[in-house]
Amino acid sequence: MTPALLAALAEARAAKQPVVLATRLPDGAQWLLPDPAQPAALNAAAAHALEEDTSGTVKLDGTDWFLHAYTPPLRLIVVGAVHIAQALVPFASEVGFAVTVVDPRRAFASDERFPNVTVRTDWPDEAMAALGPDSRTAVVTLTHDPKLDDPALDRALRSDAFYIGALGSRRTHAARLGRLAALGHDPAALARIKGPVGLDLEAVTAPEIGLSIAAELVAARRGSPLAPARPAARAA
Amino acid sequence: MTGDVEDVLAQAAAWRDAGEQVAIATVTETWGSSPRPAGSQMAVTKSGRMAGSVSGGCIEGAVADAALRTMETGAPQLLDFGVTNERAWEVGLACGGKVKVFVEPLA
Numbered sequence: 001m002t003p004a005l006l007a008a009l010a011e012a013r014a015a016k017q018p019v020v021l022a023t024r025l026p027d028g029a030q031w032l033l034p035d036p037a038q039p040a041a042l043n044a045a046a047a048h049a050l051e052e053d054t055s056g057t058v059k060l061d062g063t064d065w066f067l068h069a070y071t072p073p074l075r076l077i078v079v080g081a082v083h084i085a086q087a088l089v090p091f092a093s094e095v096g097f098a099v100t101v102v103d104p105r106r107a108f109a110s111d112e113r114f115p116n117v118t119v120r121t122d123w124p125d126e127a128m129a130a131l132g133p134d135s136r137t138a139v140v141t142l143t144h145d146p147k148l149d150d151p152a153l154d155r156a157l158r159s160d161a162f163y164i165g166a167l168g169s170r171r172t173h174a175a176r177l178g179r180l181a182a183l184g185h186d187p188a189a190l191a192r193i194k195g196p197v198g199l200d201l202e203a204v205t206a207p208e209i210g211l212s213i214a215a216e217l218v219a220a221r222r223g224s225p226l227a228p229a230r231p232a233a234r235a236a
Numbered sequence: 237m238t239g240d241v242e243d244v245l246a247q248a249a250a251w252r253d254a255g256e257q258v259a260i261a262t263v264t265e266t267w268g269s270s271p272r273p274a275g276s277q278m279a280v281t282k283s284g285r286m287a288g289s290v291s292g293g294c295i296e297g298a299v300a301d302a303a304l305r306t307m308e309t310g311a312p313q314l315l316d317f318g319v320t321n322e323r324a325w326e327v328g329l330a331c332g333g334k335v336k337v338f339v340e341p342l343a
Contacts, residue, residue, distance in 0.1 A: 027312075
């Protein structure tokens, strides 16, 4: 790899642009794709690799190519700059999520409590509209406060977020589902919300709960049988 | 932090900027119970520094040796490790998987 190509790759990744580094294995020649100057078949294979988020070797016209898919990081939006969020954020970062913490209560959402993380202090509905969760985004609400959690969950349900989780006991969750139903979400949509949030580890402490949520994010991302069942499509 | 691949490439770039000779090894294909997926990377310097991994630790030594050769010759190599390959036992791919690793100079 030439230093110039490595720099171009780093630049694309910094701009959160999905790219493929294509290596012609017999001689090591490399290109960054998509590139209209390259053959359509190669660009198509690269587009497929990005879609699947999988790197691998493909044969094109009898030649082996390694297509290395560099997709932008998965995102996690955490609503509630609470103690459990402080525990969750480092775990989630370690397993590859770019994390944004949202909490309009400035005493909670301080940089001191959340070093090296993007913290937003606008209201969750505004923050969610600005962040635009997509199919590579997970949303977790942790405030226990319907004024903050509900607007975030409402927005999350209207998005393609691949995981939605809400902290709270089963009883709290049932009440929450009732309020969201009143906002027009049908049972199929509400089934997308994992509540209580996290894998059932019998977690007690904040770090244990943070770990259980991070573990469930990995399970959802990797399609593990431990992940909550995923309804086929969003209702809205 | 966005996953280890970026860290390995950033480390490789930093080493090169510091005047080191660097090679990059990338898993290009796996079969069976290989511990690291295609795309996993390791950077190696001529002075013997290593970052990242291409297996659970079984073949890193052999890959580092190949990386030194690649740094000397400037030629990339495609390495093949697997239980069907006698050499794999020598380097101890005990997991029973098979993996191909592409080694190239950063130059």
